[in-house]
Amino acid sequence: MDIECLVLGAGQEVGKSCVVVTINGKRIMFDCGMHMGYLDHQRYPDFSMISKSGEFTDSLTCIIITHFHLDHIGALPYFTEVCGYNGPIYMTYPTKALAPLMLEDYRKVMVDRRGEEEQFSSEHIVKCMKKVTAVDLKQTIQVDEDLQIRAYYAGHVLGAAMFYAKVGDAAIVYTGDYNMTPDRHLGAAQIDRLQLDVVITESTYATTYRDSKYAKEREFLKAVHKCVAGGGKVLIPTFALGRAQELCMLLDDYWERMNLKVPIYFSAGLTIQANMYYKIFINWTSKKVKDTYATRNAFDFKNVCSFDRSMINAPGPCVLFATPGMISGGFSLEVFRQWAPHEGNLVMLPGFHIKISISCCLCSKTPTQIRLDQDVFIDVRCQIHQLSFSPHTDAKGIMDLVKFLSPKHVVLVHGEKPKMAALKEKIQSELGIKCYYPANNENLCIPSTHHVKAVASDAFLQSCLCPNFKFLETSSEQDSELAITHNIAMPQLQVYDDRVCEGVLTLQRDQNPKVVNHNELMSALGIKTHEVKLAQCCEVSREFPDYRHEHIYSNMPPLLLKGKMPSQNTSHTVNSCCTSSMAGEELAAKTTTARWKLGGGFELELRFEYEIGGGAERGEMEARWWVFWDEVVLVEDGGQPVVWGLEVAGGGKGDDGT
């Protein structure tokens, strides 16, 4: 079965993240965001792609929200309350707590300030949040019989999580936004090494390589210190959550260390409320914050006090955090208008801007005047300092995560197209992992793992418990010279533990495959032990000659099976010494042929490899199938070596191998 990824948003763009993944019949919607850059229908994902009829509850198994940013959650109330989705929704506890704040704030801005038509109301938000199930980190949720999900820490913002979803044998990870390097207040992403078919990862900074954050912090502190030492005022427009806390912690520490007395202000409103949430969800913050919690709450800033509008023009230096981050309006714009004309002041600009914002104008060039309105101009004489503390991981981080998880496929979302293309190339060439970056509304099909379940007999399981390892010395001439040229892939001596390939897989008509022990099989068939003494490479005909014996049993030592058999005439060998592997359906076809050919009382006799993987939590055993041998080479006990089922063509019998 394939895994289908239907990208409804954030395909080759940043904004309105929304991916619907179908795994083994289960449909999961990851994120349900809105695009902040559009005001028309494009701001929401095209939900009609999910179901033409508009019956969403039945067509989706669940919705998973990674974090509370609007481009990941903004369309949720609309989808549940207006479009009528009524199924389960999962998000982490902090996200559940903070999401309504964000949504409500956004709704207010949209409706109250800009006077737009209301997309969803406050009640919608409340109702929507009631449908949400909150999850904890690393807590495995059984959504239904087949679907398991689990959240992993992602850094980025408070409560951000990556989600692991597994249906049957197929498993994927959807990262949402994440950060691979820790902040002051949030940790780095943390995940287990999982067996995955697909990783869907964000790629905001697909080609950026960020340097150490320390240098930036130092610069920031230096600029601020210099400004306040000169009696200037510092305006730091920020988003309410995340960056504000990060910078505030940085400044607070610095103030403490340098013994500065200049006041730091937080503009009232969302930020202060947000601080409260940080204090509550202390467990979701970085190690450092958690450690200091024993003595004090790191979010109880010592040097920070709240700000009053009347203080804007109060004399003396100060540092002010004000929302919103892009100086697009509100309080930060108001302060900016007052402070920008004075030379001693400083405005700290965030790294990421939407194209139309003032902050973007300020960054692209250093203007002397900014046109705010038809008639309103602001003279900008203050210093501008740009500061990009991004909570997104950079290209190295993405590569590191992908390398760590080593999935079979990678899907890139949440990034810009040309950069994604570059990253795709890198992933494919460096890691050898297939990579895709579908556009919006594109449906991507990825083949998934499918295991055939085999029953194991008790005797086989018992034998599995006993160690049974072997050493194999490969006869290679590649010795020291290769060490110099770095071509060595394998050491000469290798270890195998073959207890898992000691079994025999039996496939009987209309029955489940079963793994049994040798002895079991032999006693069931009433045959004697045979030993293969001849194993050589020679051309083999596909036809089986007269099949007098029903003995079909091979006990080739794995040493020969896996190793390279010395082949005198490789040019026209068909198979016997090469191993071929097949999985899934292919195998079934193969077995069928083999069965017909062999006849007798048996359908098939195969060698296979069997792995107990993934530890106890997986519950079931997964088997990988390897067909090593098409035909069977048999030797009677003690007798002369006879090649059964092989017809040697051409130059007569090959030399006897042993």
Added chain:
Amino acid sequence: MERRLLAAVICTPEKNPNLSPESTAAVLSLITNPFTSDTTLSSLLDTLILHLQNPNSDHRKILSLLSALSRHHSSLCHRIAAAAAAASFISSSSTSIASIPHALSLLELDHSAEFDSFSDESLFLSLCFLQCVKTRRWMLRNVSRFHVRPSVLLTVLLGFTKDPYPYIREAALDGLVFLSNGIVVEDRSLIECCYFRAVELLFDAENSVRCSAVRAVSEWGQLLVALNPDTTKRDWSDALFVQLSLMVRDTDMEIRVAAFNALGKIQTVSEDILLQTLSKKALAATKEKKFPGQYTANLFKVPAMAAAFTFVHGLEDEFYEVRRSACHALQMLTVLSAEFAGGAVHILMDMLNDDSVVVRLQALETLHHMAMHDHLKVEESHLHMFFGALIDNNALIRSAARKTLQLIKLQKLAVFRSCIDGLIKNLELYPEDEADLFSVLYKIGRTHGKFVISIIKEVSQELEPSFDGKLGFNKVRTAALLVLAISAPVSLERRICSIPPQMFSYAVTMLGRLSCGLVDVMNQSNLLAYLTYCSRFTVASASEFSKGEALEFHSTGNVQLLKRSDEICGDLPRTSMDLNKDTTPLHNYLLNSHVKATSCMEIVLGKVVDLWPMIQLGCWDEVVRTLRSWKQELKKFICNSRQPAGILVFALKYVHVIKLLGKAWACYFSKRNLQFKGMGVLESLLGKTERRLKEMLNRYAGLSREETLHILELMLVTYTLRLSYGGICCFEDYMQKLNFVLSRVEYFRKEGPLELSHFVNELQNISSEIGNSEDGSIHKLYLLQKSLNLFSLKHFVLSGELKYLDAEVVVCDNDFQNPIPFISGLPVGIPFRIKLYNISNETRLWLTMTLGEKSTQFVFLDLDEFEGCNAIREFTFIAPFYRTPKVKYFSLRVSIAMECLSEDQHFKHRNGPKHDLVHLCKGKEVHLSMAVK
């Protein structure tokens, strides 16, 4: 009660194989009650052992009771262990198999050697290969307890790295780590197998396995690197580094810590790769490089790029454990490359801002380590980080910061000034650091003399007493600046006179505080002497000299100077004063007046004593200048006199020896130099000193016992220095030499009453102690080192006339253009004109002819055959040279040497001298060329 309980327990075994909860409780209460009698315990033990032998009973329960019993009553250990061993042997039923680990863990309680099932290899193997996973895990985890052949162990462990159970894999890897430390494997394929197997497990799904794999990769990687020839060693070392640096991006904290610990252990890494660890982008040098190893589960070559940003990631890590470990790894690796160290400094400096104390401390230690290796280049922008560390509220951090700061060489005055301000601020905030801080200020001042002078000039007003005549030394700042001021004269930059002398007198007022801080540099009396000396020195040289003080010196100087007390530290103010007066005036004085050469010499010999404390203080440049001027004086006298007066030459030699010894002394005691570059220098200095001293002993006839003793003492100092820095492993040789000299001293003392110095006495004690101890002679080194502190230079008084043994040798009619003809293979006669001074008939004199580096031919000169008296003897002599080489042209180096019969050392020249030689003249070249027909 006791009986009843026991009865309740004892009666059960047959009826009820499993102990009931009641009887278990009864057993426990009997065990834990300290008043239970021994007999009861013994029968209780019997019962339990019976239970243990019953295959149907619950072995785990019994064994845990047994372990409780052995814990509480150690006397029973032995029996319990025996029972447990028996139980582990008869592990037939499945229930008892599961309890084997319990049984085995009981075994270790028994320490008696007679019963040791841990050495039973077959038991070990059979237990390992049991079906029971738990037993296997226990066996592997406790692999270190078993005495199994390493080869067997290695095979078993290697095999179990393939086990499907992660805990077995982990235990097997840990076992391999344990094994790698204890065995020598020479089979390359085996080591490779272990290494690559461990590398494979770096990609295991289980965290704990990966963590163990990191350690295993590190250990076996080291073995693999060591096994490689030098040509490929570096590549393999790089491969190991890159392989391990993959793991620093693991999401498990412990693995990251382990990875950095492992990285820190790597001995050599290419600079390219080290630089790559600081950069995220691929560097040109590493872009294409690939190493054997594993990149992902499926890719079997590691690109060098895998090391990108390793250390920055580590230092930015969320967990302080990782950051500390990364800092520590940096400490080890920055030694390897200066360029890498330069890059790492930036980020390390940021670590001084870290919120975790251990990380800050480790970062400072790393910086200190870099400074020690001269790999620390501090930029101005970094310094405020350092100053931050100076006022840290943790004393350890402050101390570490100061330790590092004192090693840094600052380039700009402004930076130096802010550095001093930082230190003063430290002192103001934390007065408890005073002692250490003074020492740091003193040391910093010493390395930045020029800056100190300009600073002191700026603040000299501040240091002056206020109007009411009180010095503001209770002010911390003043005290600190004074320390700085007094450090200037010992500066390595030769600016001695520019500090106002009153500073030194001010400093005397806080002598106690100062000496507390400078205790590692000099003791209080030395310090006082130094301060007093400096406070007058400048006055004398700069101003007062012109006021006629020099004249006063002329008249009275001689008398005063000769009455010098032998102790350095005693009577110091006067000593120093006299000394400083005479350094420059002596020159003029000697030139202008026709004082006898001997009196000049006496003055010099007297003065030399005064230089010794200066050497101890480290004012080396001053000493050298003085000595140099004296040497010139003496040389002038020698030139003027018609024949070389032995006594003058002797004095010259003596001054030279003191110069060498002083230099060696200074080198030895400046520990930092010694550690990194000084070894060779010191060694050659001591070698020279030794040769000169030997010459002095042997080339002067008429040395009195006291004089000889003095030279022998200097010889002892030389040997002791040589021994105690432990540079070269010729300990035994030098010990022998030392003992020989000591025995000579002893011989002198037997001849008549002699006063030996503390130093010599102490050495005699040490020597006898070392002689008595059988093996620990090396461990007595510290005694030798300590004894050096007892040494002080004594006044050398020459009692009588000395005869200088000298020789001149001239080859007749020979120079480069006029060579002596020879026929290769045949001997050639070389005519010499030889002049000998003061050489008696008994002297065994040799003519040495050296060809090339090694081959020397000796010709004995029988003085009886030649005319002349002992005082001067002149003759011609034709010496044969036998081994003429097959060349067209060659030259010989010819010299005259005297065999020192007093020297112990035996030479093994056939037909040559048997004792040490002292050359009496400079080597002369003799040129020979093939005879042309």
